[in-house]
Amino acid sequence: MKKEKKTFWLWRIVPKYSAIPLAGAFAYNMFTFSGTRVINKNRKYHNMTTKLDKKLPFKPVWAIIYVLAFVQWIVGYLVAAHDGKKTLKRTVGADVIAKTITLGCFLAYPTEMERPSVDGPELKGKGFTKWLTRFIFKADAANNLFPSIHCLESWVVYKSSKYLTKKPPFWYRPIMFVMSNLVFASTVMLKQHVVADIPAGVAAAEIGYKVMDKVMKDE
Numbered sequence: 001m002k003k004e005k006k007t008f009w010l011w012r013i014v015p016k017y018s019a020i021p022l023a024g025a026f027a028y029n030m031f032t033f034s035g036t037r038v039i040n041k042n043r044k045y046h047n048m049t050t051k052l053d054k055k056l057p058f059k060p061v062w063a064i065i066y067v068l069a070f071v072q073w074i075v076g077y078l079v080a081a082h083d084g085k086k087t088l089k090r091t092v093g094a095d096v097i098a099k100t101i102t103l104g105c106f107l108a109y110p111t112e113m114e115r116p117s118v119d120g121p122e123l124k125g126k127g128f129t130k131w132l133t134r135f136i137f138k139a140d141a142a143n144n145l146f147p148s149i150h151c152l153e154s155w156v157v158y159k160s161s162k163y164l165t166k167k168p169p170f171w172y173r174p175i176m177f178v179m180s181n182l183v184f185a186s187t188v189m190l191k192q193h194v195v196a197d198i199p200a201g202v203a204a205a206e207i208g209y210k211v212m213d214k215v216m217k218d219e
Contacts, residue, residue, distance in 0.1 A: 018081035021092045025077075025099075032099045033149060036106040037141070045112035045143055053194045058116055060123065060133040065186040067132065069150055072179050076157025079172075083164045090216055091160040094208030098156065101204040102147050112143040115191040133190065140192070148193045151201030154180040159209050 014022065080091040116122045118134045158176040161168065187193040 014078065015081050017085060018088050021088060022077060022081065025092045025095050028096055028099055029149070032103045032106065033144060036103060036110075037144060039107065040110045040143075043110055045110045047113055048111055048146060048194050048196050049113050050195065053113075053188065056188050056195075058122055058191050059189045060127075060129040062186040062189040063129050063132040063136055065182045066136065066150070066190050066192065068179075069154055069183045069186070072176070072183070073153045073157055076160055076176065079164070079168065080157075080160045083166050086216070086219060087160065087163055087165060090163055090209070090212045091156065093212040093215065094159070094205065095153075095156050096208070097211050098152050098204040098208035099149075101207060102149060102152065102201075105146055105200070106144050109146065110143065111145045111197075113145060113191070113194055115142050136190070136192070142192070145193050146197050147200030147204045148187055148197035149201065150187050150193070151180075151184050151198050152205050154183040155202045155205040156208070159205060 077091065080087045115137065118137050123130050123134055123137075158173075158180045161173045161176045184198045187198065188195055
């Protein structure tokens, strides 16, 4: 009896055909996010904080949602990859287009904001959410804000759920939508972004999908 060929364990998690597109999208994201910081090192940054932003309270508990966004993205991209090459192409394509818009914004109009100090009274004391917030603040400088990549990515994976050809569980799309909106809230409640960064991130993702819809119209 012929032995069944075992599939490499990684391909059971990440389909083989999706490895290069996903790795490429990740690399482009890192360049957009971190590479532009090197380019903009000695440039003037602009603060887009408004009265509304100043009125919003600072709540470290939102750090949990902010970090869980990474889980949402991983799940969203893996679901798109397992759905098939067409869904993956649309999702990654929309993401790359949105990141190109973001890259242009970061270079054309670098933004920054003031946020609570890691040594300030709001973050003094023990507690998981305060520790997590301090970690986020130390790991991520308060610049490269407009558009919000956090909001962009969450909207990309939510929109991707609307293009799935294999019917997902009934709860998948609603949860993606709710999670995306929680991520939006977390970016401003954690003082990682200003309000304007949220619609800008969503708009970049929407443009990405509009372009891909036209590109893939006859596919």
